[in-house]
Amino acid sequence: MRRPKLEVADIFRAHGPAYRQKHAGHLNLPQLKVMSAIEACRTAALGGHVAACTKCDHQHIAYNSCRNRHCPKCQGAASRDWMQARVEDLLPVEYFHAVFTLPTQIADIAFQNKAAVYGLLFKASAQTLLTIAADPKHLGARIGMTSVLHTWGSAMTHHPHAHVIVPGGGLSPDGARWIACRPGFFLPVKVLSRLFRRLFLEGLARLHKAGKLTFFGDLSELADPDMFAAHLAPLRKVNWVVYAKPPFGGPEAVLAYLSRYTHRVAISNHRLISADAGTVTFRWKDYRIKRGDRMKVMRLPISEFIRRFLIHVLPSGFHRIRHTGFMANGIRRDKIEKIRHLIGTVPRPDQTTGEDRRSDSDERDPRQTCPKCGGEMRVIETFTRGQTPKSRAPPWDAAA
Template sequence: MTFIDILRDHLDEFNQVFDQQITTSIRQAIYAMLTCRTNTERASHWTCQGCAHHADFPLSCGHRSCPQCQHNTTTDWLAKQQAKLFPVEYYMVTFTLPFELRVIAKHQPELMYQAMFSVAASVLKEFAKNSKQLGGDIGFTGVLHTHNRRRDLHPHIHFIIPAGSFDKDKKQWHKSKGKYLFNAFNLAKVWRSRLLEQLTNKLDIKLPEGIPKKWVVDCQHIGKGLPALKYLSRYLYRGVLPDKNIISDINGQVCFEYQDSQTQTTEIRTLPAVKFLYLILQHVLPKGLRRVRDYGLLQGRCRKLRQQIQLMLAVAGAVFPLVHEVKRAVAMRACPCCHQPMRFMGIHKNNYGNGRTTSLITTT
């Protein structure tokens, strides 16, 4: 039982019930998932190394919401982030959108998520500048999550922050001591004030009533950074709900399991199939909206400066965290005739109108 199976079985009813709430991005995601590894217009061509057998296999859709795709994208991201690690303690700061504002995220996701990123990043940069231990330029990576473990809409951004800063004027690296970075309560106050100002004054969005005065920002010490990167990498480019967590689809009722964040026990949630589909598909992000963003010293344009800092710290005797090589999964296919490995020859497009095959990509 997979999410795509449920989507295919209940698509007509889903379209009828949620027609007014299905965005263009959701429709594009649905089309991509339903045609994933089934569209024969573009296929990979394989030839057996032991006999003359050859075969074509449909390509994956590559959509970031598809539960079947993006494994290598996740691996590539983790490898790039590991190369940016500093030999310092790391913290994870999480900015959560309060319940009362989630209706805006539901109907205007692009505006809300862009505002969340820009405001949260500005807050972190200002706190770092004013910090007695840091007092310089920092780097951090932000990852947007839109759901909780029950898969309800629960937008929040995790920021992974190395506890160190660089003074460009003095060419000095400042390392934060102890296991304290920023005061979470102060972060929450500034986060609330600036985000509300951004929404009302700059984006001209009418706010709902009953917005709480106390917001939630969490600041946790996480060690050397690599564990947090691995944790986040599991959720970046895969579907909202892994297929292995789907238990059944019986009589129009879908059951799936999740781990309760408070008790750490496995719970089961049951929903009508169409509501289950919307529960998952509401988390499809607008096209072009980046879920992962690097700031400050971790930006791509700061690569040379980052390498200089890493070299400077290595010369000073700093011990860098042990990083294991991240290997990309290599596609392997066995010949159905002789069971010998097949060789990938390229990707081609079938032109059914004239009966010819056009090669798009070939390998040597």
């Protein structure tokens, strides 16, 4: 993949110091760490190595990546490793995709209580699917799922929602049979929406009662229990958005989807168009348009662009990919093996897709071949932070 002409790192390097100075005291430690990591990514500040071609005289310097999970350039390798592990979990069944979205009034609370409310989003959406699937009136089975948190819309605004990938069926209550869902249909969306609304609001009320929510600014009055209850009351009467997408074309399509979504960040470098002293221009998709070209161009002041990027920095230690039911960590391998036995299939060792090796990130392949002759590149020197390589080779350029 060719290196983009403009990167988030370029914007942060040029305007990050001024932004930090202007907003001193208003940025939390995870946000400051993300800015510093992105600014230093693939620069001499992180060290690197010198590679030489085994066939010709070409040499180049490759600087280390920051490996921060919010860096647009560093998700490719993490995504590939994660996806390779998921190949072993695929079942030869239909897969479904559900999206659970928080109303705007809740999203505002989530913005001030990320770990608590995002965690509740994971818990409520998973419990909704597990409960309805276990009901004999619907599927009557114990299911499994993989959930991925996204907190942004295409314009980088705050839009928390969970993408949930679910195999089309589950284990019978006694674990002796595989119960498949109806072809092309998993669970009724309206039933999911109502239960999700109830479970989430009940969970949010418990968090408030336990003193685990904080409020400031325009939401400060919600610290009062009566005001908080009044704020939530209208939300009990409106429909919450639970969207069930058409089933995937097969297990391979699931991998293709996950390779694009699991390690995505708020904006990829390839969506950036230009940046000057005051404005950043980028492409975004307007989902309000039902027909025609959804791709639009947005221009934001530099400070607003940086602000929108940073509001999606997750709390330290917060997991944005989670597995539940028979897909839960610790039991997944045994359950998958049992399900394959019940279905009467064996895993395919070559179950990969062409797309699972690509992503929206700009992570380069560590096995880079020589740009001059195509020969194998080998590391001949390494250097750490603060060191200068002995070689006079030029820095590695993906566009070369």
